Amino acid sequence: xxxxxxxxxxxxxxxxxxxxxxxxxxxxxxxxxxxxxxxxxxxxxxxxxxxxxxxxxxxxxxxxxxxxxxxxxxxxxxxxxxxxxxxxxxxxxxxxxxxxxxxxxxxxxxxxxxxxxxxxxxxxxxxxxxxxxxxxxxxxxxxxxxxxxxxxxxxxxxxxxxxxxxxxxxxxxxxxxxxxxxxxxxxxxxxxxxxxxxxxxxxxxxxxxxxxxxxxxxxxxxxxxxxxxxxxxxxxxxxxxxxxxxxxxxxxxxxxxxxxxxxxxxxxxxxxxxxxxxxxxxxxxxxxxxxxxxxxxxxxxxxxxxxxxxxxxxxxxxxxxxxxxxxxxxxxxxxxxxxxxxxxxxxxxxxxxxxxxxxxxxxxxxxxxxxxxxxxxxxxxxxxxxxxxxxxxxxxxxxxxxxxxxxxxxxxxxxxxxxxxxxxxxxxxxxxxxxxxxxxxxxxxxxxxxxxxxxxxxxxxxxxxxxxxxxxxxxxxxxxxxxxxxxxxxxxxxxxxxxxxxxxxxxxxxxxxxxxxxxxxxxxxxxxxxxxxxxxxxxxxxxxxxxxxxxxxxxxxxxxxxxxxxxxxxxxxxxxxxxxxxxxxxxxxx
Ligand code: MYA
Numbered sequence: 001x002x003x004x005x006x007x008x009x010x011x012x013x014x015x016x017x018x019x020x021x022x023x024x025x026x027x028x029x030x031x032x033x034x035x036x037x038x039x040x041x042x043x044x045x046x047x048x049x050x051x052x053x054x055x056x057x058x059x060x061x062x063x064x065x066x067x068x069x070x071x072x073x074x075x076x077x078x079x080x081x082x083x084x085x086x087x088x089x090x091x092x093x094x095x096x097x098x099x100x101x102x103x104x105x106x107x108x109x110x111x112x113x114x115x116x117x118x119x120x121x122x123x124x125x126x127x128x129x130x131x132x133x134x135x136x137x138x139x140x141x142x143x144x145x146x147x148x149x150x151x152x153x154x155x156x157x158x159x160x161x162x163x164x165x166x167x168x169x170x171x172x173x174x175x176x177x178x179x180x181x182x183x184x185x186x187x188x189x190x191x192x193x194x195x196x197x198x199x200x201x202x203x204x205x206x207x208x209x210x211x212x213x214x215x216x217x218x219x220x221x222x223x224x225x226x227x228x229x230x231x232x233x234x235x236x237x238x239x240x241x242x243x244x245x246x247x248x249x250x251x252x253x254x255x256x257x258x259x260x261x262x263x264x265x266x267x268x269x270x271x272x273x274x275x276x277x278x279x280x281x282x283x284x285x286x287x288x289x290x291x292x293x294x295x296x297x298x299x300x301x302x303x304x305x306x307x308x309x310x311x312x313x314x315x316x317x318x319x320x321x322x323x324x325x326x327x328x329x330x331x332x333x334x335x336x337x338x339x340x341x342x343x344x345x346x347x348x349x350x351x352x353x354x355x356x357x358x359x360x361x362x363x364x365x366x367x368x369x370x371x372x373x374x375x376x377x378x379x380x381x382x383x384x385x386x387x388x389x390x391x392x393x394x395x396x397x398x399x400x401x402x403x404x405x406x407x408x409x410x411x412x413x414x415x416x417x418x419x420x421x422x423x424x425x426x427x428x429x430x431x432x433x434x435x436x437x438x439x440x441x442x443x444x445x446x447x448x449x450x451x452x453x454x455x456x457x458x459x460x461x462x463x464x465x466x467x468x469x470x471x472x473x474x475x476x477x478x479x480x481x482x483x484x485x486x487x488x489x490x491x492x493x494x495x496x497x498x499x500x501x502x503x504x505x506x507x508x509x510x511x512x513x514x515x516x517x518x519x520x521x522x523x524x525x526x527x528x529x530x531x532x533x534x535x536x537x538x539x540x541x542x543x544x545x546x547x548x549x550x551x552x553x554x555x556x557x558x559x560x561x562x563x564x565x566x567x568x569x570x571x572x573x574x575x576x577x578x579x580x581x582x583x584x585x586x587x588x589x590x
Contacts, residue, residue, distance in 0.1 A: 080102075174253070333518045
């Protein structure tokens with residue numbers, strides 16, 4: 001995505017929630033598309049749809065397991081290989097919002113193409129865009145933006161998936177300043193197809209005490225460098241037309257000028273790249289859900305059973321309504337995030353949340369659409385089973401949803417936890433907090449803030465009056481959340497790192513809060529508009545009602561589980577399973 005920002009920095013909305021803060025001036029009004037952005041998005045999406053009607057057959061590409069090169073060439077000619085690259089380097093120079101909207105259009109038409117183009121620009125050459133120097137950008141970006149050269153992101157290894165820091169690929173510095181890279185990367189999208197590889201490898205450094213330490217650095221490796229080779233194309237469940245292979249580096253010598261960013265800073269570079277990639281999954285999920293809802297609605301309007309069209313039956317309506325709510329909520333979260341990125345927000349928490357929420361709502365939506373189409377959906381002649389196979393990966397790659405929940409919780413807890421360390425210096429913290437007013441003299445500023453928080457609920461003042469009930473529930477939940485955050489930090493201290501179920505609850509609560517505030521903000525903007533019809537307003541009000549109620553229930557359940565003994569059952573049950581190597585019972589025995 002383009003790094004077009006306003007120049008000022010806005011703190012993360014989600015990070016603020018861990019302090020019980022809601023930056024109302026940032027969250028309201030909902031970021032809008034400008035007229036020129038609307039025009040651009042319309043022109044681009046119409047061109048994509050026209051091209052796809054003439055040239056894209058997702059079912060055929062899936063069956064054959066490959067994308068015709070002329071299709072990729074045609075998409076490149078539409079500018080789809082350089083959406084976020086600045087115009088001076090030959091790209092379209094789209095900001096995060098436009099990038100998300102345009103990329104999502106093609107990703108939903110054929111997820112294999114979405115993954116190919118996403119692996120190319122959301123992550124493949126993103127390190128170059130973020131951290132490359134002028135010389136590197138001039139040399140590479142024009143070819144990458146035009147699609148003449150495709151890109152690939154090489155982080156994962158056989159022994160290093162979620163634990164990205166544990167990579168073994170090594171880059172040894174030679175006397176002449178070049179580096180020799182040796183190692184292997186696994187499940188690399190666009191491997192073989194790409195000419196440009198962003199490769200993460202360990203390099204040797206010295207710490208402040210002069211001890212030898214390994215850190216990660218990022219290198220550009222070209223396909224035709226001696227020592228680069230590829231494994232066989234992987235035979236995958238879905239996104240079958242995209243290329244996935246292992247990449248091998250056998251003493252590949254790269255010039256020092258191919259290092260992106262500073263030596264030893266590669267881990268942070270990789271993580272920042274993944275932040276944009278994760279957001280692309282969120283925006284792709286929005287378009288995917290729109291497409292699925294269209295399919296499911298057509299099916300429900302055409303299929304008659306028991307003398308009536310099935311769209312008139314409550315259990316079908318319940319599924320259609322849930323898909324629309326899934327889609328609306330994800331859309332609000334993704335475009336709140338991209339709008340704020342353009343204004344300069346740090347977004348690692350929000351992008352992880354959009355990926356988790358979007359991929360899970362997409363999966364849920366496909367499940368529901370499949371149930372509506374029932375027997376038809378199970379047949380290969382219909383698109384449902386392919387869409388289902390294609391969508392499953394989104395819960396797994398670019399950080400599994402489990403890892404991203406852990407990341408969301410731990411990185412969010414870090415700020416208040418550092419502040420609470422100050423509080424920990426007071427001899428009897430729990431006593432002081434039980435009787436905070438008396439202890440005001442000895443407590444730190446942070447503790448005073450905590451007491452204020454316990455006494456007062458911060459309310460949203462900018463929500464449309466018709467949504468007041470949901471706004472109040474949100475405010476109460478936010479207060480409960482920030483208190484739960486502090487209690488969790490005090491209960492577990494450093495041990496929170498090993499307590500994944502508490503992290504899960506914290507992550508799930510903040511995900512729901514972000515969903516609610518984004519939906520309340522967008523719906524408020526729609527309800528305040530003088531140009532939007534009453535029917536549209538009624539539709540979004542109903543969706544908002546449904547999302548906020550469900551989300552509040554989910555928040556409450558996770559909050560209760562954080563404090564109850566329920567989660568203590570899990571490790572005990574799991575121990576039995578491990579001892580029995582599985583279920584362990586047979587109905588004939590007991
Ligand atoms: S590519 C492979 C994807 N792999 C992963 O995502 C790996 C997942 N693992 C991790 O993210 C990390 O290892 C975790 C950290 C998070 C577990 N932003 O001490 P730490 C900083 C900014 O927590 P660890 C693929 O699948 C952190 O603040 N900074 O580290 C592509 C700290 O900094 P400091 C971050 O415990 C497939 C430092 O790093 C972030 O080792 C093709 C260390 O952190 C962050 N996010 O583990 C996809 N995280 O030291 C194509 C951490 O300063 C798809 N840090 O405090 C294209 C789209 C398709 C769309 C289709 C649509 C339908």
